[in-house]
Structures are given as structure tokens and as C-alpha cells.
Amino acid sequence: MSGFVEKPEPIQVPGLVHLHTGKVRELYQNEAGDLVMVASDRISAFDWVLPTEIPDKGRILTQLSLWWFDQLADLVPNHVLGTELPAGAPADWAGRALVCKSLQMVPVECVARGYLTGSGLVEYKETRTVCGLALPEGLVDGSELPAPIFTPATKAEVGEHDENVSYEEVARQVGADTAAQLRQATLAVYSRGRDIARDRGIILADTKFEFGLENNDTLVIADEVLTPDSSRFWPADQWQPGRAQPSYDKQFVRDWLTSPESGWDRASEQPPPPLPERVVEATRAKYVEAYERLTGTTWS
Numbered sequence: 564m565s566g567f568v569e570k571p572e573p574i575q576v577p578g579l580v581h582l583h584t585g586k587v588r589e590l591y592q593n594e595a596g597d598l599v600m601v602a603s604d605r606i607s608a609f610d611w612v613l614p615t616e617i618p619d620k621g622r623i624l625t626q627l628s629l630w631w632f633d634q635l636a637d638l639v640p641n642h643v644l645g646t647e648l649p650a651g652a653p654a655d656w657a658g659r660a661l662v663c664k665s666l667q668m669v670p671v672e673c674v675a676r677g678y679l680t681g682s683g684l685v686e687y688k689e690t691r692t693v694c695g696l697a698l699p700e701g702l703v704d705g706s707e708l709p710a711p712i713f714t715p716a717t718k719a720e721v722g723e724h725d726e727n728v729s730y731e732e733v734a735r736q737v738g739a740d741t742a743a744q745l746r747q748a749t750l751a752v753y754s755r756g757r758d759i760a761r762d763r764g765i766i767l768a769d770t771k772f773e774f775g776l777e778n779n780d781t782l783v784i785a786d787e788v789l790t791p792d793s794s795r796f797w798p799a800d801q802w803q804p805g806r807a808q809p810s811y812d813k814q815f816v817r818d819w820l821t822s823p824e825s826g827w828d829r830a831s832e833q834p835p836p837p838l839p840e841r842v843v844e845a846t847r848a849k850y851v852e853a854y855e856r857l858t859g860t861t862w863s
């Protein structure tokens with residue numbers, strides 16, 4: 564079992580049709596047919612959307628994505644149309660609602676990895692490959708790869724794991740042309756992000772993008788980009804291959820949930836418990852720190 568510990572009731576706004584409740588975002592359609600994407604303060608871990616929210620997380624991730632879209636604009640078009648609140652929307656949507664192009668989403672999680680960890684490390688240990696790509700011997704948890712690699716995954720339903728797939732499988736599913744474009748765009752955006760983050764003392768270990776098609780042909784980058792929810796960010800000054808790296812994300816949450824203090828057994832059918840205040844605060848501080856270091860501005 565997994566999914567939502569408590570499934571949220573979406574807010575109804577006149578003039579907007581609610582389309583979908585994602586793990587973190589609520590999707591609506593406005594009268595012009597555009598998408599209104601509202602990031603909540605929800606947080607997920609171990610395939611569960613937790614019963615506790617992280618204050619400001621929705622605004623931080625939205626503002627960070629907007630900043631990145633600007634940094635990437637010359638590489639790939641993005642889905643943002645505007646940041647103006649739809650008429651009648653609750654005031655607390657400010658800063659976390661985006662009006663976006665409603666795209667035909669490509670059903671592939673486009674992952675780029677510049678460092679070895681996570682599911683990549685698990686596969687590497689078994690077969691010395693990641694998504695079927697051969698890698699040199701002797702790599703350990705946190706090693707930098709000789710060059711960034713495209714390691715796509717199929718998008719899972721809420722509560723299911725995404726599954727790594729080969730490039731050939733992606734090409735079978737979406738066509739050779741789109742697959743080639745996805746790989747090219749994913750690696751180009753990753754490389755730009757990695758270089759910018761590196762200048763600010765952050766290692767972009769890996770990240771996930773989602774793309775959509777506009778008018779059936781133009782590839783557009785959608786969803787969120789280069790946030791702590793979609794990426795592994797490591798403080799560069801603490802990077803030490805051969806162990807798990809400290810990171811700017813849900814680490815406090817994962818550590819607490821798997822500690823005896825939480826009383827939660829990950830393997831059980833039981834939903835995870837609420838987070839204690841200090842875990843919430845420490846997690847919020849990590850998101851703020853990632854935002855401030857990357858953008859070079861103060862969070863307010």
C-alpha cells in the first residue's frame with residue numbers, strides 16, 4: 564500500500580475546471596483552455612504523500628522553477644505562459660500558481676545523471692550498466708560519471724515506483740525522432756544546470772525532466788525543473804564518493820521516517836506518521852537554502 568495518507572480535497576474556483584490531483588500539484592484548466600498548475604506544500608517520500616506539509620515549499624519550488632526556466636530559455640522552450648493569479652483564485656495561490664501551455668505530455672521521465680547513486684547505483688552493482696548503458700569499472704556511490712547519461716524511466720501511478728527503461732524502449736514507445744530529441748534536450752539542460760549549480764557550490768547529481776509536445780511537433784519542457792523535488796543536489800564541499808552524500812532535499816524526512824523514533828515500518832502496509840515540528844523546520848530550511856544558493860537571492 565502507498566499513495567496519499569490523506570487525499571486532499573481540491574479547491575474549487577469559478578472559471579477553472581479541476582483536472583487532476585498529483586502528488587504535489589493540483590491541475591486546473593482555465594476558460595482559455597490553458598493549464599493552471601498549483602504547487603502545494605505537500606511532500607512525498609517512499610512513494611507516500613505524507614500527512615504533514617512543509618510551509619512555503621510550493622512557493623519555493625515554483626519560484627525556483629521559474630528562475631531556471633529563464634536560465635534555460637535559449638536551450639528549449641518551456642510551458643510557462645504567466646504568473647498572474649486567475650480571477651477568483653485564493654490569495655494564498657500567489658507565488659505557487661502558474662498558467663502554462665496545456666501540452667500533450669510525453670509519457671517518459673527524462674532523467675539525466677552525472678553522478679552514480681540511487682537506482683543507477685543498484686543497477687550498476689548488478690550489471691555494471693545503468694539503463695543498459697555500459698559504465699567503467701570501479702565506480703562507487705557518488706562517483707562522477709565520465710560524461711552525463713540519459714537514463715529514462717516510465718512514469719508510474721501514485722504509489723508505484725518509476726521503472727528505468729532502455730533508450731531503445733523509449734524509441735519504441737514514442738518514436739525514434741522524439742526519443743532522440745528527448746535525449747538531446749535532457750542532456751543539454753542537465754549540463755547547463757550542472758554548470759550553473761557548480762558555480763554556486765552545488766553538485767547536480769541527477770535530475771528528472773518532463774516534456775510535452777505542442778501542436779504535435781514542438782518539444783517543450785514542462786512540469787517543474789531543477790528543484791530539490793526533481794533533482795539530487797549535493798553540497799560540493801562535502802562530496803566524498805564511497806558513501807551516501809548529504810543532500811538538499813527530503814533527507815531529514817527519509818532519515819526520520821526510517822529511524823526507530825518514527826515507529827514506522829517501511830515494509831508494512833501502514834501509512835507513515837505525521838512529521839515532528841523539528842523535521843518540518845529542518846526540511847523547510849533545506850529548501851530555502853537550495854533556493855538562495857542557486858539563485859543568489861534571499862528567500863522572502
Ligand SMILES: Nc1ncnc2c1ncn2[C@@H]1O[C@H](COP(=O)(O)OP(=O)(O)OP(=O)(O)O)[C@@H](O)[C@H]1O
Pocket residue numbers: 583584585586587588589590598600642663664665666667668719720721773775785786787
Ligand atoms: N504543461 C503541461 N501540460 C500538461 N500536463 C502537465 C504540464 N506540466 C506538468 N504536467 C503534469 O502535471 C502533473 C504535475 O503534478 P505532480 O508533480 O504533483 O504530479 P506527480 O505526482 O509527479 O505525477 P502524477 O500527476 O502522475 O501524480 C504531472 O502529472 C505532470 O506530468
Ligand SMILES: [Mg+2]
Pocket residue numbers: 585587786
Ligand atoms: Mg511531479
